[in-house]
Amino acid sequence: MGDSHTFNTKTLASMFALVDCNNFYASCERVFQPKLRNKPIVVLSNNDGCVIARSNEAKPFIPMGAAAFEYKEIFEREKINVFSSNYALYGDMSNRVMTLLAEFSPDIEVYSIDEAFLKFEGFDAHFDLNEHGKQIRYRVTKGTGIPISVGIAPTKALAKVANKIAKKFSERTGNVYVINTDEQRIKALKWLLIGDVWGVGRQHEKRLEKLGVKTAYDFTLLTEQWVRKNMSVVGVRLLLELQGKSVLEMDVPSSKKNIACTRSFDKNYSDYETISERVATFAVTCAAKLRKQKSCCNAIMIFIHSNYHRKDLPQYSKNIVINLPFPTNSSIELAQFAAIGLKKIFKKGIAYKKAGVIVMNFTPEAIQQTTLFETSNPKHKPIMDVMDSINKSIGKIKIKLASQDPDRTWKMRQEKLSPRYSTRISEAIKIKA
DNA sequence: TCTGGGGTCCTAGGACCC
DNA sequence: TCTGGGGTCCTAGGACCC
Numbered sequence A: 001m002g003d004s005h006t007f008n009t010k011t012l013a014s015m016f017a018l019v020d021c022n023n024f025y026a027s028c029e030r031v032f033q034p035k036l037r038n039k040p041i042v043v044l045s046n047n048d049g050c051v052i053a054r055s056n057e058a059k060p061f062i063p064m065g066a067a068a069f070e071y072k073e074i075f076e077r078e079k080i081n082v083f084s085s086n087y088a089l090y091g092d093m094s095n096r097v098m099t100l101l102a103e104f105s106p107d108i109e110v111y112s113i114d115e116a117f118l119k120f121e122g123f124d125a126h127f128d129l130n131e132h133g134k135q136i137r138y139r140v141t142k143g144t145g146i147p148i149s150v151g152i153a154p155t156k157a158l159a160k161v162a163n164k165i166a167k168k169f170s171e172r173t174g175n176v177y178v179i180n181t182d183e184q185r186i187k188a189l190k191w192l193l194i195g196d197v198w199g200v201g202r203q204h205e206k207r208l209e210k211l212g213v214k215t216a217y218d219f220t221l222l223t224e225q226w227v228r229k230n231m232s233v234v235g236v237r238l239l240l241e242l243q244g245k246s247v248l249e250m251d252v253p254s255s256k257k258n259i260a261c262t263r264s265f266d267k268n269y270s271d272y273e274t275i276s277e278r279v280a281t282f283a284v285t286c287a288a289k290l291r292k293q294k295s296c297c298n299a300i301m302i303f304i305h306s307n308y309h310r311k312d313l314p315q316y317s318k319n320i321v322i323n324l325p326f327p328t329n330s331s332i333e334l335a336q337f338a339a340i341g342l343k344k345i346f347k348k349g350i351a352y353k354k355a356g357v358i359v360m361n362f363t364p365e366a367i368q369q370t371t372l373f374e375t376s377n378p379k380h381k382p383i384m385d386v387m388d389s390i391n392k393s394i395g396k397i398k399i400k401l402a403s404q405d406p407d408r409t410w411k412m413r414q415e416k417l418s419p420r421y422s423t424r425i426s427e428a429i430k431i432k433a
Numbered sequence B, C: 001t002c003t004g005g006g007g008t009c010c011t012a013g014g015a016c017c018c
Helices: A024-031 A072-077 A087-101 A129-144 A156-168 A182-191 A202-210 A216-220 A224-243 A272-292 A331-345 A380-394
Strands: A015-021 A041-044 A051-054 A081-084 A108-112 A115-120 A148-153 A176-178 A258-269 A295-306 A317-328 A352-364
Touching: A015 A024, A015 A129, A015 A156, A024 A041, A024 A051, A024 A081, A024 A087, A087 A108, A087 A115, A087 A129, A115 A129, A129 A148, A129 A176, A148 A156, A156 A176, A156 A182, A156 A224, A182 A216, A202 A224, A216 A224, A258 A272, A258 A295, A272 A295, A272 A331, A272 A352, A272 A380, A295 A331, A317 A331, A317 A352, A331 A352, A331 A380
Parallel strands: A041 A081, A148 A176
Antiparallel strands: A015 A115, A015 A148, A041 A051, A108 A115, A258 A352, A295 A317, A295 A352
């Protein structure tokens, strides 16, 4: 006997599902090497710097963000399989997962590379949400090999909570959990620590704990005024959502408002030539991303950092924002402005470890207005089109500006890179005849 | 020797305008 | 005792996310 007798067949309010991939990067690596099933895996950041993903088996031994060089011995001792990050593979796998998820609702919000919200509407009271979640999980796992968890609830924030429970108690839930009644909601929130709530970071956690707020449930008992004053409207929305009132709608995918390309270097560099080549390349990458979403930027920021882990060396960190005289997405122009900015902030005698370019304040390419005196050079447009099409067909950045190093393909340290199984024919798995 | 790379939203306060 | 009153735009900084 369920409590179905309390419902009739009238349509229920809408429900949200949060679907996310378990240990996504590690799972991607495992898809193509089934012998790694149940084996510990970690994936490293760029330059093989630190750990950014762990399989469940690796979690007891390796904290998130661990510096790879500090854990070398533990990797060996625990026989942990170590991979350099392979974003081409993860991006491709992500697309496959999202495509399958879209079969289950026309209303889907891709929230990150490994997460999506789905909204369900118009089902009746007899509809079995748990069974529906199970079907989603089956479809994705069977179709991609990536294991997922599904949380379903009347609000987005509660769907996040349900998802945590689905994952945490996977043996009992089968990685699917539904919060539907108020009893379930309260029980779940009493279990969830305040610091683990979506939208509560370190700062808010500290303040809330001081106030005696230990769990998500405690939080829902606070007054709206207090939350408003101390956590802004963002906090109020969270409060309402956790109380069961849906205020966060599905976001429509929109163009990016900032685009960044920043990197740590494989080692420290002090010479101007190296840094300026890197910055030019970052600017070119930003320009290409701008053109892809048909935007022009009106400002560009350049920053450089010394290595802040080296307390023994002089520290220096500086950024500069250049407001452009006209909107542009030309690689040539953005590289030029980036060079001007770098000249202003570059200081000699510093060991630089990181630099980046961020473009901001976009206007659509189509309505790019011409100012009276200074305009983006229209001759660049066809050149950029050719650059983009050639680079696209080759698949790697091949056409470069003179300010970029023509000979050297900048190497990240990627000693443990897996093949690009899903994106390169030549590296695809060989199938025996 | 070695420690990631992206993003978003909100608010307060100053500049400026009438 | 007294120093107007709005409004808008912009920016820096804080907080959070994956």
